[in-house]
Amino acid sequence: MHSVGFDACGVVRAENLSDAKARFEEWLEGGGAYGLDYLTRNIDKRFDPTQLLEGAKSVIVGAVGYKNRFSGTYQPDFDARIASYALSTDYHTSLREMLRNVALGLGFDDPKRVKICVDSVPLAEKSFAQLAGIGWIGRNSLIINPTLGSFMVLGALVIPEECDEYSTPYESDGCVGCGRCLLRCPTGAIRPNRTINTALCISNRTIEVGTTDPFDTHGWVFGCDECQACCPHNATTPLFRNERFSPRVTPTDYDGNFWAKLTPEEGKKLFDGTPIVRKFKKQ
Ligand code: SF4
Numbered sequence: 001m002h003s004v005g006f007d008a009c010g011v012v013r014a015e016n017l018s019d020a021k022a023r024f025e026e027w028l029e030g031g032g033a034y035g036l037d038y039l040t041r042n043i044d045k046r047f048d049p050t051q052l053l054e055g056a057k058s059v060i061v062g063a064v065g066y067k068n069r070f071s072g073t074y075q076p077d078f079d080a081r082i083a084s085y086a087l088s089t090d091y092h093t094s095l096r097e098m099l100r101n102v103a104l105g106l107g108f109d110d111p112k113r114v115k116i117c118v119d120s121v122p123l124a125e126k127s128f129a130q131l132a133g134i135g136w137i138g139r140n141s142l143i144i145n146p147t148l149g150s151f152m153v154l155g156a157l158v159i160p161e162e163c164d165e166y167s168t169p170y171e172s173d174g175c176v177g178c179g180r181c182l183l184r185c186p187t188g189a190i191r192p193n194r195t196i197n198t199a200l201c202i203s204n205r206t207i208e209v210g211t212t213d214p215f216d217t218h219g220w221v222f223g224c225d226e227c228q229a230c231c232p233h234n235a236t237t238p239l240f241r242n243e244r245f246s247p248r249v250t251p252t253d254y255d256g257n258f259w260a261k262l263t264p265e266e267g268k269k270l271f272d273g274t275p276i277v278r279k280f281k282k283q
């Protein structure tokens with residue numbers, strides 16, 4: 001996994017995570033999926049890898065650190081902030097290629113024998129990452145690794161083979177005694193029970209759902225890093241190691257005035273190949 005560019009990894013049995021599914025359904029019943037209709041579909045598959053791949057036996061989970069010089073470093077008055085994960089090549093593309101290389105390295109030449117899961121395939125990646133020993137699920141609802149912090153993206157490979165050894169779940173909770181992210185979140189979107197009120201989350205509103213109703217994005221135009229920027233576990237974590245996550249956009253080149261005038265056609269061209277184009281494809 002490290003040779004293809006992952007920074008942390010682990011392996012979990014392909015079992016149904018019924019407890020995590022119950023918590024997810026409770027969150028959905030409370031209106032958690034605000035505008036994210038895809039979350040209400042394929043719930044069984046999300047927590048049961050055997051429904052994603054016939055004969056699934058193991059789930060290999062990988063994490064890559066993407067922290068860069070814009071992760072939590074914007075000046076307070078900068079009015080066009082972009083979440084730092086979005087500044088490099090779309091991680092869906094990068095992680096899919098990396099996981100394909102892992103599959104090939106394991107001898108799965110036929111892509112139909114495995115399932116690559118990167119967001120677009122429903123899999124509860126954070127729950128599997130915790131079971132794979134990668135980290136704990138923080139109050140900001142993100143996976144936090146003791147070395148890499150939370151500026152990470154996750155991908156998983158479901159395979160039809162048993163592994164010799166499986167990882168030990170990450171059981172410590174590095175959030176005990178801290179609540180900085182709850183205080184820092186500009187919109188109060190983080191609930192005390194470690195779930196996010198997606199209706200209030202700037203990340204959801206600037207990427208997925210839009211802001212046609214009055215909604216203050218607090219200077220963010222795409223995503224939001226506030227609940228990561230303040231996290232003590234991100235203070236000394238290393239910058240990205242994998243060159244695929246090197247920023248190709250310099251967000252401070254574009255201020256709020258620029259964004260206000262940007263047309264969807266211009267945006268698609270300018271940010272081609274990064275996650276940011278998603279914003280313009282919806283317009
Ligand atoms: S991404 Fe921003 S708005 Fe959403 S929970 Fe984190 S700090 Fe709050």
Ligand code: SF4
Pocket residue numbers: 138139140174175178179180181182227230231232233
């Ligand atoms: S800021 Fe504190 S409470 Fe929030 S995720 Fe980080 S460690 Fe946990």
